[in-house]
Amino acid sequence: MRIRYARAVMQISKVLAYFYTKVFIGIVHGRAQTDITVLTVRGSSISHHYTRKFDGIECSDAMQTFIEEAAELSPLFFTAVLCDAAEQGAIPTCSKQHAGQFTDVDFLESICFDEKWMIYLSRDALYHLQERYKRIGVDFIFSPFALIKQLYKEQISREHALFILNEETSVSLAVFDKGEFQFAAYEKIGVSDLSSEKQDDIPKRFKSIEKILDIYYHDVRYKSSFIEKIYLADTQKNTDTIVTLMKNELFIDVEYASIDLAYEVAKLAATEAKYAL
């Protein structure tokens, strides 16, 4: 009887949910600030969105107030965070047995795609993330690779290319060959001297990308072939330099897109909550 009642309530909720405005909150934090996007969805289309930047990377009162105000718009509100933990990645297998050759598979949370590759995150990191956003509560925690997959859905299915998500504190790289996952790496970009951050940052990032590409080409655990194109999704403003560097040094065609990362995270949350946009 209780199960029937719960099902009936769920069905009614589903019908009513269509008429409600849904609110998705995307949270991404950089080195010193946090971007929060509020995205409202009516029916199956975006009705409104805005992004606000907050100082600091810890959950502050201002952030909490801002999110609570947004949450008041609808009982259907979801908060999503892009995971920035170093202990994450993606590997070309879903088998725990085979995964052992790429990473330590114990204490990992993983999501398998097409039964061929998976993204993973350490349980510790997941726990810390949840603790960090305990005040506001989190509904979704996304891997940057999931975001890449969502951002370049079409290109991934038809091309052999390197897909890069260039964030302020990290670089995520994934290689797909016509839909087949081959390789991925997540690299945190540290800063030694804050005053010369912008100047030091780009060569460091480029070197990281070069190093990762070298692993892709030479590590026997990965199936590799020559990459002819790079898709770069960038949240940084001085992208031209890194694009030029890639073209000149790697001799690879680069297609660049500037993205609002918090907005993309909110959009991914909407897709995940099955209110497909």
Next chain:
Amino acid sequence: MLYSFIAPRPKRVLGNEVRLVLIFFATISTVLLALYGFFLYQNKELQSEMQALQVQYTEIAEQNEMLIDDIEFIEEQAAFTESIVTGNTIIKEQINNFMDLVPDEIVLHKVVLSNGTLILEGSTTDRSSFQNKLQLPLNSMFHETNVTYSTQEDSTLHFISRSTVQKESRP
């Protein structure tokens, strides 16, 4: 597709008050539906009962008509019988009366009564005593009386009287 490492917190679209209102209306709707179903069932039952009664009524009406016909026939028969009995009684009395009227001068040899006709054969001493003592009462009882006479060897008069009554139509 599942992209998130965690599942979202459950969302309550319906508040407690809305839930209560919904439960209330759902209960009322269920009760009304149940009542509607009950009445529909009862209606169907009553209709089938009514149909059975109608069939029974038709059968009884037919039987009744047959009985009425029978009663009418029996009544007709009874009336007819009564009329016959009455007629016979009257005739019997009339015959008795008639026999009482036959005088000593007249000897009857043969009396035939059939179909409203009375045939008398006999002998009389003379024509006038027959005409005065027997023909007059015969004329009063019958519509028509014809008498033929013939003289016998012993000088008495032999007569044959034929009296008829006009037939009455049966009711």
